Amino acid sequence: MNGKSDFNLAKLLLNREFPVQNQAEINRLKTVVQQLLDEAKHQGASAAEAAFSVDNGLSVSARLGEVETVEFHCDQGIGVTVYFGQQKGTASTNDVSPESLKETVQAACSIARYASADEYAGLPDPSQLATEFPDLDLNHPWGVDAEQAIALAIECENAARGYDAAISNSEGASVSSHQGTRVFGNSLGFLQGYQSSRHSISCSVLAGSGDAMQRDYWYSVARNAANLQSAQAVGEKAAQRTLARLNARSLSTRQCPVLFAPEMASGLIGALIGAISGGSLYRKSSFLLDSLNTQVLPDFVRIHEQPLLIGALGSSSYDGEGVATQTRDIVSEGILRGYVLSTYSAKKLGMQSTGNAGGVHNLTVETGSNDFTAMLKLMNTGLLVTELMGQGVNRVTGDYSRGASGFWVENGVIQYPVEEITIAGNLKTMLRNIVAIGNDVDLRGNIRTGSILVEQMAIAGE
Amino acid sequence: MPLLEQVKHTILAANGLQTQDIDRVMATLLSVPVDAADIYFQSSHFESWSLEGGIVKEGSHSIEHGAGVRVVSGDKTGFAYSDRIELPILLEAANNVKAIVKHGQNVQHKIATPQNWPQLYQPLNPLKSLADQDKIDLLKRVDTATRKLDSRIEEVMVSLVAAYDNLLIANQDGSLVADVRPLVRMNVSVIMVENGRREQGSMGGGSRSDYSYFLENDRAFEYGREAVRQAQVNLQAEAAPAGNMTVVLGPGWPGILLHEAIGHGLEGDFNRKGTSAFSGRVGERVASDLCTVVDDGTLAGRRGSLSIDDEGTPTQNTVLIEKGILKGYMQDKLNARLMGVNPTGNGRRESYAHLPMPRMTNTYMLPGESEPEEIIRSVKKGLYARNFGGGQVDITSGKFVFSASEAYLIEDGKITRPVKGATLIGNGPDVLTKVSMVGNDLQLDSGVGTCGKDGQSVPVGVGQPTLKIDGLTVGGTNI
Numbered sequence: 001m002n003g004k005s006d007f008n009l010a011k012l013l014l015n016r017e018f019p020v021q022n023q024a025e026i027n028r029l030k031t032v033v034q035q036l037l038d039e040a041k042h043q044g045a046s047a048a049e050a051a052f053s054v055d056n057g058l059s060v061s062a063r064l065g066e067v068e069t070v071e072f073h074c075d076q077g078i079g080v081t082v083y084f085g086q087q088k089g090t091a092s093t094n095d096v097s098p099e100s101l102k103e104t105v106q107a108a109c110s111i112a113r114y115a116s117a118d119e120y121a122g123l124p125d126p127s128q129l130a131t132e133f134p135d136l137d138l139n140h141p142w143g144v145d146a147e148q149a150i151a152l153a154i155e156c157e158n159a160a161r162g163y164d165a166a167i168s169n170s171e172g173a174s175v176s177s178h179q180g181t182r183v184f185g186n187s188l189g190f191l192q193g194y195q196s197s198r199h200s201i202s203c204s205v206l207a208g209s210g211d212a213m214q215r216d217y218w219y220s221v222a223r224n225a226a227n228l229q230s231a232q233a234v235g236e237k238a239a240q241r242t243l244a245r246l247n248a249r250s251l252s253t254r255q256c257p258v259l260f261a262p263e264m265a266s267g268l269i270g271a272l273i274g275a276i277s278g279g280s281l282y283r284k285s286s287f288l289l290d291s292l293n294t295q296v297l298p299d300f301v302r303i304h305e306q307p308l309l310i311g312a313l314g315s316s317s318y319d320g321e322g323v324a325t326q327t328r329d330i331v332s333e334g335i336l337r338g339y340v341l342s343t344y345s346a347k348k349l350g351m352q353s354t355g356n357a358g359g360v361h362n363l364t365v366e367t368g369s370n371d372f373t374a375m376l377k378l379m380n381t382g383l384l385v386t387e388l389m390g391q392g393v394n395r396v397t398g399d400y401s402r403g404a405s406g407f408w409v410e411n412g413v414i415q416y417p418v419e420e421i422t423i424a425g426n427l428k429t430m431l432r433n434i435v436a437i438g439n440d441v442d443l444r445g446n447i448r449t450g451s452i453l454v455e456q457m458a459i460a461g462e
Numbered sequence: 463m464p465l466l467e468q469v470k471h472t473i474l475a476a477n478g479l480q481t482q483d484i485d486r487v488m489a490t491l492l493s494v495p496v497d498a499a500d501i502y503f504q505s506s507h508f509e510s511w512s513l514e515g516g517i518v519k520e521g522s523h524s525i526e527h528g529a530g531v532r533v534v535s536g537d538k539t540g541f542a543y544s545d546r547i548e549l550p551i552l553l554e555a556a557n558n559v560k561a562i563v564k565h566g567q568n569v570q571h572k573i574a575t576p577q578n579w580p581q582l583y584q585p586l587n588p589l590k591s592l593a594d595q596d597k598i599d600l601l602k603r604v605d606t607a608t609r610k611l612d613s614r615i616e617e618v619m620v621s622l623v624a625a626y627d628n629l630l631i632a633n634q635d636g637s638l639v640a641d642v643r644p645l646v647r648m649n650v651s652v653i654m655v656e657n658g659r660r661e662q663g664s665m666g667g668g669s670r671s672d673y674s675y676f677l678e679n680d681r682a683f684e685y686g687r688e689a690v691r692q693a694q695v696n697l698q699a700e701a702a703p704a705g706n707m708t709v710v711l712g713p714g715w716p717g718i719l720l721h722e723a724i725g726h727g728l729e730g731d732f733n734r735k736g737t738s739a740f741s742g743r744v745g746e747r748v749a750s751d752l753c754t755v756v757d758d759g760t761l762a763g764r765r766g767s768l769s770i771d772d773e774g775t776p777t778q779n780t781v782l783i784e785k786g787i788l789k790g791y792m793q794d795k796l797n798a799r800l801m802g803v804n805p806t807g808n809g810r811r812e813s814y815a816h817l818p819m820p821r822m823t824n825t826y827m828l829p830g831e832s833e834p835e836e837i838i839r840s841v842k843k844g845l846y847a848r849n850f851g852g853g854q855v856d857i858t859s860g861k862f863v864f865s866a867s868e869a870y871l872i873e874d875g876k877i878t879r880p881v882k883g884a885t886l887i888g889n890g891p892d893v894l895t896k897v898s899m900v901g902n903d904l905q906l907d908s909g910v911g912t913c914g915k916d917g918q919s920v921p922v923g924v925g926q927p928t929l930k931i932d933g934l935t936v937g938g939t940n941i
Contacts, residue, residue: 074544090522111594146561215858253704284655284660419859420889460705
């Protein structure tokens with residue numbers, strides 16, 4: 001699955017040398033951010049923070065063996081937040097001309113003057129700002145050009161279409177490569193920037209026809225193209241996933257154990273993080289209010305943040321406000337050890353920022369010794385969920401009801417694909433009733449977890 | 463045409479460009495044999511104000527502009543965009559994207575560019591329709607009035623947003639068309655607590671007009687009352703049933719059923735590629751003969767409406783399903799050309815930085831003849847779903863979901879107890895064949911819908927009369 005043995009092609013395309021960090025570009029952005037901060041001060045703001053980001057990229061798609069789209073991306077944006085005492089205003093634009101910088105600051109100041117004073121508003125505590133900025137190895141420009149990317153996309157799609165005669169149609173394969181520079185500063189003297197890259201390859205194919213048609217996809221994403229799965233592997237995996245769905249049926253309404261495949265399990269953990277995030281807590285719109293230092297998961301569960309992982313997708317030494325990120329346990333022995341807080345939400349709760357303005361960083365769920373096959377065995381008979389649909393998650397009550405598809409499992413062995421069913425429960429009990437966590441970790445996102453087995457949920461079907 | 467001149471001034475003159483400069487960029491695009499080419503200029507202003515904890519503590523303002531350059535040859539598309547509307551950059555973009563054309567057909571598909579179309583909204587800037595202080599006062603007044611409605615209210619959140627979009631679209635036939643699109647939206651949500659139980663309610667609305675919309679007919683305060691009513695209902699709600707049962711959907715926003723179950727599946731791109739569960743089924747029965755469904759972009763002032771789409775095609779009222787028979791798809795120019803039909807004014811894009819594709823506008827079902835009460839009375843045991851959150855569809859398998867946020871049991875022809883929100887799941891190509899009664903009470907939604915496709919968000923509308931569906935799976939916990 002992780003394609004370690006077959007990334008030759010990706011490596012071949014690493015045909016250009018790039019400096020790992022282009023300091024001149026970072027400095028160019030820093031100058032603009034400093035100008036924004038100076039302008040805010042000039043216009044009377046008592047404090048300010050500003051950001052400037054630039055992103056360049058290429059994405060191509062191929063379908064039925066030929067190129068379908070070639071897109072050149074070029075985005076930039078500046079944003080500024082100003083404070084007049086406890087009053088706050090924010091403005092942003094993609095126009096970075098000197099005139100526009102001034103107008104953007106003016107727009108933010110105008111809003112701040114009308115906004116109500118909020119005793120909790122303000123910049124972070126200076127002692128919390130990051131002071132160490134290790135190179136996290138996040139920037140690996142690929143140097144792939146449109147022709148090469150198209151060739152790779154075609155190779156990927158061919159691998160899927162050629163995998164089995166039952167693959168009947170295709171939505172195509174795409175390859176994208178992005179590289180960006182981000183600078184953030186505030187009027188406390190913080191001014192930092194870094195560059196990062198992100199590349200991906202994906203494929204989506206169909207099998208069957210008429211009412212029996214099915215589609216599925218696969219993708220690989222990495223900061224360094226050398227760590228992408230090969231085009232061949234992505235295509236084959238997409239084909240396998242699509243084929244596995246053919247002849248899916250519904251289930252009768254029942255209660256049974258549910259195994260969330262890793263890419264679905266991350267959503268479950270995401271719902272937990274949403275519920276312990278400052279915004280949900282101070283608004284009292286969380287099913288986990290006042291749950292700090294209480295048991296929210298079984299005692300074998302540990303969930304920790306690893307912001308300084310080298311080369312990972314969620315790595316950063318400081319958060320969206322310049323606050324140092326923390327290597328920390330959020331849950332250990334099943335007990336909630338910390339919330340997920342920004343400066344503002346922390347102040348509202350009478351606490352300290354946890355360095356999570358903008359979200360968590362490489363949130364990692366500690367795995368057990370079970371691989372995917374062992375997890376199926378452990379479940380014995382139940383539902384393996386590989387896709388979820390809809391937004392049926394109520395963060396206030398924890399009520400959970402979503403469309404699902406996947407596979408019916410008996411005696412630890414997959415029997416047949418299922419679709420057009422829902423799974424329902426309440427997140428509070430679902431989390432407490434986690435039986436095991438697999439070591440089949442999905443590393444493609446900011447939440448790293450293996451498959452998760454929940455003891456019992458309500459399945460509605462035909 | 464004063465609108466065109468106004469937008470040319472806003473977008474071209476402000477960036478030191480002239481009409482001849484557009485011709486130069488277009489000439490570069492057309493220096494290779496292409497089927498279609500366009501340049502999409504955009505300048506947009508956006509603001510939001512939000513109240514929580516009784517104070518307006520946050521506001522934001524943003525300005526974005528840029529241009530997207532596209533060439534199409536056969537089914538191949540080259541696309542580049544820039545936030546700098548400058549001639550050298552546009553020329554470079556044009557040079558980059560035309561490389562997609564390897565073996566051009568050299569067939570210029572000339573689609574007559576319409577000269578006139580109805581303006582469905584005023585070309586006004588809603589951000590300036592109310593003084594900042596008045597926006598804040600409005601939020602505070604809604605907060606105060608809403609809090610008075612029920613002592614169990616713990617938190618009230620009110621938000622107000624407005625967008626002002628100026629567009630200029632240059633097509634390969636030399637035509638230049640403009641649109642100015644205002645859009646406003648307001649939302650009120652409340653959290654209520656009783657005996658340690660916590661529930662929410664939420665209501666909002668909006669239109670392509672200005673902030674005065676919320677002051678008309680007491681709308682802003684009505685959103686507050688409705689949010690409180692929903693939270694009150696939710697405080698009483700029991701576990702929802704699980705399994706297949708008769709479902710009655712209320713009028714208006716539950717039309718999200720149509721958007722998910724059939725709307726996406728009838729977008730031209732999926733059908734050209736043969737990846738939709740509805741592919742190749744024009745002329746076939748896909749719904750009971752009570753069902754006529756349209757996508758209508760021409761409703762004045764509605765959130766999903768557009769005078770012209772993002773390719774310069776005037777919108778229209780497109781019949782998708784007539785008396786149960788599939789009549790046609792929603793098209794942008796590329797897919798219409800490849801399928802040999804006319805564009806339907808459904809070519810939409812989130813912004814200059816995104817490619818257009820077939821998207822819905824306002825999708826709704828025409829009214830039938832049944833009284834809503836009669837429909838409820840006809841159900842011995844089932845679910846009445848009155849309000850919904852979001853939904854999602856798998857275009858290929860046709861499976862769709864949408865999540866109820868307010869629902870009740872129907873027992874012996876009467877609406878009895880409220881039940882918790884549950885996700886409903888069904889199969890697009892056959893759900894409408896199970897429609898056995900259609901109400902005479904067509905309502906459109908209040909103007910809150912946003913549709914996502916391929917990472918692009920666009921505002922849309924939905925609507926329907928009360929509908930009875932003989933068998934839909936309800937995803938509750940009560941087995």
